[in-house]
Amino acid sequence: MPEYRKKPVVIDAIQWTGQNADEVLAFTGSAARLESADCHGDGPPYLVAINTLEGRMVAGRDDWIIRGVQGEFYPCKSDIFEATYERVADDERTDSVSEVRGDEAP
Structure with missing residues (x-):
């Protein structure tokens, strides 16, 4: 069976x-909006x-938006983000999402 990498x-994320x-x-423009959260305790009042x-998804506090x-745009849980991505230094940005899409880098 062939394997793929x-x-x-x-990527850009916040x-x-x-x-x-x-x-x-x-960052997200019209792709996202704030919604009231059922807030009990110290959580933020919004999601x-x-x-x-794939449809509507929700980012909770500490989730990343990619x-x-x-x-x-899509949300990613913090632990998955940390296991999957590492921060790129400005001088290493050669294969950015903007270049893949063919538009100008921000």
């Missing part, structure tokens, strides 16, 4: 902290609802 692509709504909404290619290679 995921191609290395640099972490929803519960305190950075303006940044998250600026981020994201329209993904912009994919086709410009789509």
Whole structure:
């Protein structure tokens, strides 16, 4: 059986902290909106609802929101993000999502 390796692509992402709504909404544009959360205790009063290619998904506090290679957005749990991605230094950004999509890098 053939094996396949995921191609290395640099992605853009932002972490929803519960305190950075303006940044998250600026990053996602019309693909996301804030929704009231059933808040008991110290959680943020809002969740981020994201329209993904698979339908509506929700990002909770500490989840990451990723912009994919086709410009789509989707949430990712923090532990999965940390196991899958590592931060790229500015001078290493050669295969960014923007370059894969063919548009200009931010």
